[in-house]
Amino acid sequence: MVDENLPPAMAKALAALFAGKHEIIHLRQKFGPGVKDTEWIASLNSEGHWIIISADRRIAKNKAEQQAFKGSKLVGFFLAPGLQRAKLTKQMERLMALWETIEKQAELVGGGAMFEIPMKSTKLNQI
Template sequence: MIDENLPPAMAKSLAALFAGKHEVVHLRKKFGPGVKDTEWIAALNAEGSWIIISADRRITKNKAEQQAFKSSKLVGFFLSSGLQKSKLTKQMERLMALWETIEKQADLVSGGAMFEIPIKSTKLKQI
């Protein structure tokens, strides 16, 4: 799931690239624009295991959103603040460089885990 703070084009590109291996959907396509974080977190949690790629660091800091996420079956990968401010091409470059690491990390952890996607490093930092 690509969150609402990232462009739908990112989700479309990743969906095409990983067709048959991963279902990649933009949050707006599934829930419409402006859905509250606690609502989509609860809905995706009810569906089962989802991996979230997000530029919404508020989820990691706001108590209600953080609690909803940490008690869910979701695993989140959040762009670092520097990466959030970067151009889409840089964001995609980092996602592609770390995609296998993201896949492996998601398989290793249980739901509610949050990680930061760095702008330069090859290591994910747990949030």
């Protein structure tokens, strides 16, 4: 799931690239625009294991959103602040460079885990 703070084009590109291996959709495609974080977190949690790619660091900082996420079956990968401000091409470049690492990390951890996708490093830091 690509969150609302990232463009739908990113989700479409990833979906095309990983067709048959992963179902990748944009948050708006499933919930429409403007859905509250606590609502989509609860809904996706009830469906099972989802991986979230996000530029919304408030989820990791806002108490209600953080509690909802950490208590869920979701695993989140959040763009580092510098990467959030970067052009879409740079964001995609970093996602592609770290995609296998993201896949492996998502398999290793339980729900509620959050990681930062760095601007330059190849290491995912837990949030």
